[in-house]
Amino acid sequence: MRTGTQPGAPDDAAVSFDPLRPRLIRVAYRMLGSVADAEDVVQEAFIRWLGVDRAEVREPEAFLRRTVTRLCLDQLKSARHQRETYVGPWLPDPIVEEEEAEDVTLPLMLALERLSPLERAAFLLHDVFGVGFEEVAGTIGRDPAATRQLAARARDHVRAARPRFQVERQKGLEIANAFFAASRTGDMTALGAMLAADVSMHSDGGGKRNAALEVVAGFRRVMHLSKVLSVLFRKHGSTLVRAGFVNGLPGFVTMEADGEIQTTALEIEDGKVAAIYIMRNPDKLKHLH
Template identity: 80%
Template sequence: MDTDRGMEDAAESFDPLRPRLVRVAYRMLGSVADAEDAVQDAFIRWMGTDRTEVREPEAFLRRTVTRLCLDQLKSARRQRETYIGPWLPDPIVEEEEEEDVSLPLMLALERLSPLERAAFLLHDVFGLGFEEVAVTIQRDPAACRQLANRARAHVREARPRFKLEKAHGLEIANAFFAASRSGDMTALGAMLAADVSVHSDGGGKRPAAVRPAIGYGQVMTLHKALAVLFRKYGSELVHAGFINGLPGFVTREADGELQTTALDIEDGKITAIYVMRNPDKLKHLH
């Protein structure tokens, strides 16, 4: 009975914090399942902690989750070295635009060391002071400041230069869906920037290009071929909204599986197209 009561007490203090902890873990790892696993591991540790000694449960648990994520990132990097084709983070589908960490920024974070990534996210995204960051990643505040500065320099290009009006972004996404599925290459071509690129993550589980298509010509050639398949086999729009902070949509493709498409848009033109086809990374959308 005491064990049951202890679990109830632990859950009562932990559950309200779970969404925020998952948010931290996902932005560290780029994987919904891994983020949830890290948070569940933190809960198990929380149950075994003398909680009467913890003055700030949220700070304590954020530290625990961050350290668990740092451990996971070491093995995740080795796995990504053998990943088939481009690696993209799991798609998070939102009704509203999430501005703190967009998909291009998450890809930029992949190029950072685990400690740089943690320092940048905790300070620049979640607003923690360097004293708290230092306690969390077990480095002194000056070192944390340097880690965040280095990270900021690396990810600066991934930050949007101009804020895209939400309605305009969704309008472009809807127009892109219509043109790409109907085969209207004139309309589709008018939406693309000269240096547009397509990144498709199939993870070796579904057909997808193993290298990005780079430049207007390659992207148009790819979509001409895809339009033939879309017309022949169909592509059903399931949801339009924001995917990892970018305008996009969810479709059900001819094989019955879901697919997400997210569009990076600058100055009214699509500069990058991110397509998630890996079924392992789409499970949570079902």
């Protein structure tokens, strides 16, 4: 059944497009890991929507989702080279919400980075957004059997990044608040009690702000760096802006001494902090100001 929407003025296109925009941005962001790029892709999809005979489009959401996905696939071709030359560890732009995201957490987004663009599209569209394989196949230009194989391979690769169990919301926030307090007051005993033996720290400065140029792995190394950072926090200041969930993980936003904000997200397993993700790249924090 056709929508009955007739091609015409831009405001006519906006009526059918705007309710779908948040969902389209979710698809684009999870494909690209960048808020600004996701918004640009969705805006490009709207421009294309303006030129379409909308009366001929039976399912606008499916049509626009296909358009957005294909634009993302084109963008990922150049993004792969940019990631290879990125300064230090790469993390996706932080999304800070009051509630935890259930579909794609930060560790899963990092796992998606190791997939080919087609594997990523097949996995996200089918496993995360619930799109049927027939539509996914048409979107990525593969037959359904090949699309199923792409999704299956992706599933195998990202299985380890799926949380074995979700930390209870309030408990996660309590750990995040305790982590903030211990790291800013220099209570290394309390901080050490929160960390897993194989904890890792990932900090993304993008070459724009000071950050470790590699992932810091292991309890002793993370504790040593935490001591150094704690001294700097106490000397120069670090103010809590808000607590919440950063890309689905308990965390917080802070204002640092240089006048820039940063986000910290904590991956928690068995009640311990298994990974710390710190975003310091100002280009990736603009949307939070």
